[in-house]
Amino acid sequence: MPEDSRKRAARRLAIARGHLESIRLSLDKDDVYCVDVLRQIKAVQGALDGAATVILRGHLEAHVATAATRGDEKERVDELMEVLKYV
Secondary structure, three states, rough: OOOHHHHHHHHHHHHHHHHHHHHHHHHHOOOHHHHHHHHHHHHHHHHHHHHHHHHHHHHHHHHOOOOOOOOOOHHHHHHHHOOOOOO
16 A cells, blocks of 8 residues: 555544544543534544545555556456455
8 A cells, every 4th residue: 555545544543543532531421412422423434434445545546556567457356346345
């Protein structure tokens, strides 16, 4: 995966981790508001989706787009079909 993709994905995962920690801490409070927790959960999901998108794009650019020059396009298409189950 390209270096810039790794850095962007790591940043989004760090954001998700921060949101998760915030959720965990808020659940320790007696006056936690459910809607706030749900909003924070949605933010975590968004950060994870963003990281997945960055990683997928990096994979497409680094491996799939160059498959024909390497002669492994069938393997990359099969791999991509499998990957699309997760995004």
